[in-house]
Amino acid sequence: MVESEIALAALSALWLPALLFSRLGAAAAPLTAAAGAGLAWLALPAVSSPAALALPALWAAASCAWLFRRGAAGASGGTAAPDAASRIRETGEKLALAKKEFNEAGSREKKVLLLYSAMKYLAEAVDHQAAGRQFARYISDYFGTEDFAFYLLGSAGEAELFACGRDSASGFNSPEGLRRAAGLPGKGPPEAFAADGKPPKAGVMVTHSGEPVGFFAAAFSGSAAPASELAGAMTSFSEEIAFAVRRLRLFREVEWLSRVDGLTGVFRRGVLDERIEEEVRRAQAFRTTFALLIADIDHFKRLNDGYGHQFGDFVLKRVGALLRESVYETDFVGRYGGEEFAVLLPRAEPEGVLRKAEAIRARIEAENFSHGLESVRISVSIGVAHFPRDGRDAAGAVAAADAALYRAKESGRNRVVDASRI
Numbered sequence: 209m210v211e212s213e214i215a216l217a218a219l220s221a222l223w224l225p226a227l228l229f230s231r232l233g234a235a236a237a238p239l240t241a242a243a244g245a246g247l248a249w250l251a252l253p254a255v256s257s258p259a260a261l262a263l264p265a266l267w268a269a270a271s272c273a274w275l276f277r278r279g280a281a282g283a284s285g286g287t288a289a290p291d292a293a294s295r296i297r298e299t300g301e302k303l304a305l306a307k308k309e310f311n312e313a314g315s316r317e318k319k320v321l322l323l324y325s326a327m328k329y330l331a332e333a334v335d336h337q338a339a340g341r342q343f344a345r346y347i348s349d350y351f352g353t354e355d356f357a358f359y360l361l362g363s364a365g366e367a368e369l370f371a372c373g374r375d376s377a378s379g380f381n382s383p384e385g386l387r388r389a390a391g392l393p394g395k396g397p398p399e400a401f402a403a404d405g406k407p408p409k410a411g412v413m414v415t416h417s418g419e420p421v422g423f424f425a426a427a428f429s430g431s432a433a434p435a436s437e438l439a440g441a442m443t444s445f446s447e448e449i450a451f452a453v454r455r456l457r458l459f460r461e462v463e464w465l466s467r468v469d470g471l472t473g474v475f476r477r478g479v480l481d482e483r484i485e486e487e488v489r490r491a492q493a494f495r496t497t498f499a500l501l502i503a504d505i506d507h508f509k510r511l512n513d514g515y516g517h518q519f520g521d522f523v524l525k526r527v528g529a530l531l532r533e534s535v536y537e538t539d540f541v542g543r544y545g546g547e548e549f550a551v552l553l554p555r556a557e558p559e560g561v562l563r564k565a566e567a568i569r570a571r572i573e574a575e576n577f578s579h580g581l582e583s584v585r586i587s588v589s590i591g592v593a594h595f596p597r598d599g600r601d602a603a604g605a606v607a608a609a610d611a612a613l614y615r616a617k618e619s620g621r622n623r624v625v626d627a628s629r630i
Contacts, residue, residue: 319350326350330452336370336460344371347426350445355407356426357381360457361414365397367423368460378409378427386411386425398423402435410439416450421457469543471521472528480542480550484602487554491595499561501551502609503531503568503590506621508547511586519579523586527572534568550609558594558626565590565624573622587622589613598627 326346330339348354354373357380361367367383379385383398389409390401397420402410407429414422424446428438446453467479475483487498505511505527512520524547531541531549540552551568553561569590577584591613593599598608608627616625 326449326452330449330456336456336463339456340371344373347371348373351426351428351441353426353428355380355429356424357386358425359383359386359398359423360453360460361397361420361422362457362461365420367398370422370456373426378407378425380411380425380427386423389425398425400439402439404435407431408433408435408438410435410442412439412442412446414446414450414453416454419454421450421454422446469528472524472543472549474528474532474549475540475542477543477545480540480544480552481602483540483542483552484606487552488595488602488605490554496555497597498595499553499556499558500593500595500605500609501553501561501565501568501590502544502606502613503549503551503588504613504617505547506587506589506617511584515579515584519577519584523577523584526575526577527586527588530572530575531568534571535564548613558597558628561592561594562624562626565592569622569624589616589621590624591616591627592624593627 326343330343343358344356347356347358353375355375355378356373357369358371359367360370367386369381372381378389380389384395386398387393387396389403390399390411391403392399392401398411398413400411400413402408407427408431409425409427411423411425413420414424424442426438426442431438467475469476484500490496491498505523508520508523511523528541528543528549531551535541535551535553538554542550542552544550553564556564569588573585573587575586577586591609591611593605593608593612595605599605612625612627612630615630616623619625
C-alpha cells in the first residue's frame with residue numbers, strides 16, 4: 209500500500225470517531241484523542257515515510273483541539289443560560305415595580321382631581337340638596353366606600369346631615385348612630401373616634417380656623433388598614449375642604465334665616481304656602497293624603513295688653529318650640545300669621561291626626577309661662593282638615609282648616625274641631 213493510501217485510510221478512520229464523539233461534548237475529547245493515537249499506531253508498520261505518518265497524527269491533534277474548543281464554548285453557553293434567565297427575572301421584577309408605581313401615581317392623580325372638583329363644587333354650590341348628592345359621589349370615589357355620612361355643624365354644635373352613602377349598615381345617618389359607633393352614650397354633638405374591626409370605622413371633626421364646621425364618619429369594608437390610619441386619611445381630606453364646608457355652612461345659615469321666622473323659629477308663611485302646594489302635587493301623583501292643622505293662641509291680644517308685647521313675643525317663641533317638639537321630622541311647622549301656626553302632617557290618617565292635635569292642645573295648656581313671679585297659662589284652638597277629603601287643592605285645604613278653627617273658637621276655644629264635623 210502506498211503512503212498516500214495509508215494516509216487516506218487513517219483520515220477516514222479518524223473522521224468517524226471524531227464526528228461521533230463530538231456529540232458527547234467536552235468530556236469525550238480524551239476518548240477522541242486516544243482513538244486517533246491508536247489508529248496512528250496501527251498504521252505505523254505500513255508506513256515507510258515519516259511525512260505519511262505525520263498526516264494522521266496532525267489530523268488527530270486538530271480534531272482534539274477542535275473538540276476542546278467546542279466543549280469550552282458549550283460550557284460557557286451553559287453558564288450564559290442561567291445568567292439570561294436571571295436577567296429576564298430582574299427585568300420582569302422591574303417592569304412589575306414600574307407598573308405598580310404607575311398605578312399608584314394614577315390613583316394619586318385621580319384623588320387630587322376628585323379633591324379639587326369637590327372643593328370647587330362646594331365653593332360654588334347654591335342648591336343644598338343637589339350639592340349633598342354630588343359631594344356624596346366625590347367621597348365615594350375618593351375613599352372607595354358607600355358607608356359614610358358627612359354633617360354640617362351649627363354654631364351650637366347641632367348636626368345636619370349633608371351627604372351620605374348608599375350603605376347605612378353602620379348607622380352613621382343619624383347623630384345618635386354616630387355616638388353609638390364611637391361608643392358614646394346619650395345625645396350630643398358627634399365626637400371623633402377610630403374603631404378597629406370588620407369593617408374598621410372612623411369619624412373626624414372638620415374644623416376651619418379652630419372652629420368645628422362639619423363631621424365626617426365612614427366605614428371601610430374589605431380594608432385591612434388600621435382605623436387610625438384611615439382616620440388620618442379622612443383628616444387630610446377634611447382639612448383640604450374645610451374652607452368650602454364653612455362657606456357652605458354660612459350660605460346654609462343665610463338661606464335658613466330667609467326661610468325661618470326669627471321670633472318663633474318655625475318656617476315663614478311663604479315657605480309654608482310652597483310646602484302645601486308641593487304636598488298637594490305629591491299626594492296627587494302618588495294618591496296619598498295629608499292633614500293640615502291651624503292652631504291659634506286664645507285671647508292673645510288680652511295677653512299682650514295685660515303683660516306687654518315682650519311677654520307676648522316670649523309666648524309666641526315658646527309655642528313655636530312646643531309645636532316643633534310635638535311632631536316628627538317629616539312633619540312641617542310654619543307661622544300662618546300673627547298668633548296662628550300651621551302644622552302639615554303627610555300621609556296621616558284622620559284618627560291619628562285628631563289624637564295628635566289633642567295632644568298638642570293639652571301640652572300647651574299644661575305649660576307654665578313664667579312672668580316675673582307669676583305663672584301664666586294659655587290655651588290654643590285647633591282646626592283640622594284633610595286633603596283631598598276637605599279640599600281638592602291647596603287653597604281648598606287651607607280654607608277647610610281655617611273654617612274648622614273658626615268653629616273651635618266660636619264654640620268656646622281651647623278645643624280641636626275636624627272640618628268634616630262642621
